[in-house]
Each structure stands twice: as C-alpha cells, then as structure tokens.
Amino acid sequence: MLLKDKVAVISGAGSGIGQATALLLAKEGAKVATLDRTPAKSQQTVDQIKQAGGEAMMMVADISHWEQVQPSMDKIAESWGKIDIVFANAGINGVWAPLDELSPEEWKTTISINLDGTFYTLKYALPYLKKQGGSVVITSSVNGTRMFSNSGATAYASTKAAQVAFAKMTALELAKYKIRVNVICPGAITTEIDQNTEREDLEEAQEPVEFPEGEIPLTNGQPGTSEQVAQLVLFLVSDASSHITGTEVWIDGGQSLLQG
Ligand code: NAD
Numbered sequence: 001m002l003l004k005d006k007v008a009v010i011s012g013a014g015s016g017i018g019q020a021t022a023l024l025l026a027k028e029g030a031k032v033a034t035l036d037r038t039p040a041k042s043q044q045t046v047d048q049i050k051q052a053g054g055e056a057m058m059m060v061a062d063i064s065h066w067e068q069v070q071p072s073m074d075k076i077a078e079s080w081g082k083i084d085i086v087f088a089n090a091g092i093n094g095v096w097a098p099l100d101e102l103s104p105e106e107w108k109t110t111i112s113i114n115l116d117g118t119f120y121t122l123k124y125a126l127p128y129l130k131k132q133g134g135s136v137v138i139t140s141s142v143n144g145t146r147m148f149s150n151s152g153a154t155a156y157a158s159t160k161a162a163q164v165a166f167a168k169m170t171a172l173e174l175a176k177y178k179i180r181v182n183v184i185c186p187g188a189i190t191t192e193i194d195q196n197t198e199r200e201d202l203e204e205a206q207e208p209v210e211f212p213e214g215e216i217p218l219t220n221g222q223p224g225t226s227e228q229v230a231q232l233v234l235f236l237v238s239d240a241s242s243h244i245t246g247t248e249v250w251i252d253g254g255q256s257l258l259q260g
Pocket of ligand 1: 011012013014015016017018035036037038041061062063064089090091092093113117139140141142185186187188189190191192193194196
C-alpha cells in the first residue's frame with residue numbers, strides 16, 4: 001500500500017473527482033478526512049471507505065468560510081495526530097454569463113469558493129503539514145490555463161488560473177519544509193459539476209468557433225472519468241513523485257491542445 005499511515009484531507013470528497021480520490025487513497029492505506037459542505041454526500045464516501053475496511057471521518061465545512069475550515073483541520077490533526085496530504089479540490093463552475101450580465105455577487109461566489117477556499121484549505125492545514133512535510137494537490141482546470149474559448153466562464157477561468165500561480169508560489173515557499181505542492185488541470189470529466197452550473201445568455205458571449213470533430217482526441221470525444229483523475233492524484237501525493245513540486249499536469253486526453 002502506497003499511503004500506509006498517511007492522513008489525507010480531501011475537499012469536495014462528496015462527489016466526482018474528490019470522491020473517487022477519497023476511495024482510492026483509502027484503498028492505498030490513507031486515513032481520509034472528507035471536507036465538504038454537503039453532509040449527505042460525504043457520508044456516502046465515508047461509509048464506502050469504512051465498508052471496504054478503511055478509516056475515514058467526515059468534516060462538514062464550506063471552504064469559502066475560513067471560520068469553518070480552521071476548526072476542521074484542527075479536529076482532524078487532533079484525532080489522527082497529523083496531516084500529510086491535502087487535496088484542495090472542492091470547487092464550483094458558478095454562473096457562466098456575458099460579463100455585463102454577471103453580477104458582482106455571482107463573481108464573488110465563484111472567487112470565494114474556488115480561490116479563497118483553496119487558500120483557506122492549505123493555510124489551515126499548514127501548521128500540521130510543516131511538522132513532517134507532505135504533499136498538496138490543487139484541482140485547477142484546462143479553463144484558464146490552456147483553454148480560453150468557454151466565453152462566459154470568466155470568473156471560473158480566473159480562479160483556475162490563479163490556483164496555478166498559488167500552487168507555484170507556495171511550492172517554492174514551502175519546499176524548505178519538505179511540502180510539495182502540485183496542481184492538476186482536468187479537461188471534461190464526467191461528474192456532477194455540470195448539473196450545478198448556471199448558464200445565462202451564452203450565445204451573446206460566444207465566439208463563432210467551429211471545433212474539429214472529436215473534441216477529445218485521445219477518446220474520440222468521450223470525457224474522462226473521476227477514477228482516471230484519482231490515479232493522477234495518487235501519484236502526486238505518493239513518494240513515487242517525491243521530486244515533483246510546483247508543476248501543473250493537464251489530464252484531458254489532449255482536449256486543451258485542440259480547443260485552446
Ligand atoms: P462535483 O460537483 O461532482 O463535486 C464537487 C464537490 O465539492 C461536491 O461534493 C460539493 O458539495 C463540494 N463543494 C462545492 N462547493 C463547496 C464549498 N464551498 N465547500 C465545501 N465543499 C464544496 O464536481 P467535480 O467535477 O468533481 O469538481 C471537482 C473539482 O474539479 C472542481 O474544483 C472543479 O472546478 C474541477 N474540475 C472539474 C472538471 C469536470 O469536467 N468535472 C474539469 C476541470 C476541473
């Protein structure tokens with residue numbers, strides 16, 4: 001088992017990429033703490049881990065509120081003695097709309113969950129990571145890093161670009177504590193995120209671009225799975241990647257190379 005005796009905190013572990021990663025890291029021996037604002041869904045993740053003989057605990061927190069994140073990290077470290085792995089993954093698409101229709105509140109909601117939330121997740125785990133070193137993985141996206149053709153997704157793409165800068169800044173700052181920070185940039189992955197996206201009047205914002213047929217070259221258009229992303233996260237949090245820090249990895253079947 002690659003992660004025996006490691007303690008992992010996974011935000012957004014109630015669904016999609018976070019859930020698949022929680023199950024995989026637990027299978028590899030990690031004790032997994034879920035950090036999600038939706039208790040019913042994270043309970044399912046915790047139950048599945050326990051049924052498979054693993055250890056898991058559920059923290060209910062909205063990552064855009066530091067007052068909820070800080071006590072969760074303290075409680076995890078208190079219960080299991082340490083934190084080795086942080087997967088800062090929770091995020092929303094938010095409202096995708098032309099700029100003049102996007103309200104300041106809609107903008108702020110996306111920024112505060114995706115960007116402030118990433119900052120709080122790492123900041124409040126940091127006192128514990130510093131004690132023995134560790135590995136942090138942040139979920140960005142192809143949007144804002146290689147793809148700029150999803151007009152209307154301005155707030156989302158801005159947070160995803162900022163997460164890459166955040167990962168590189170912190171990778172350098174924290175290297176002396178033996179803390180690695182990497183960032184993953186998924187393309188289209190089948191999860192629940194699309195059902196939670198609010199799209200408004202996008203025809204107005206979109207450029208009339210015609211993509212070539214087969215949007216994802218490696219799969220002839222089929223999206224990736226959360227389990228495929230989880231395998232990448234496992235690599236990045238395990239000692240198999242012990243010399244890798246400050247790096248983004250795109251996991252998109254070549255989608256962003258075609259659609260940038
Ligand atoms: P999902 O909607 O299936 O799961 C997201 C989880 O995050 C849910 O359990 C939800 O309750 C939780 N969450 C949302 N806001 C939260 C908050 N404020 N506090 C705590 N928990 C919160 O989505 P997913 O597709 O698995 O997305 C995970 C990450 O992957 C996101 O950061 C997303 O931007 C990124 N991503 C997804 C895709 C894709 O195609 N699915 C592509 C690129 C990047």
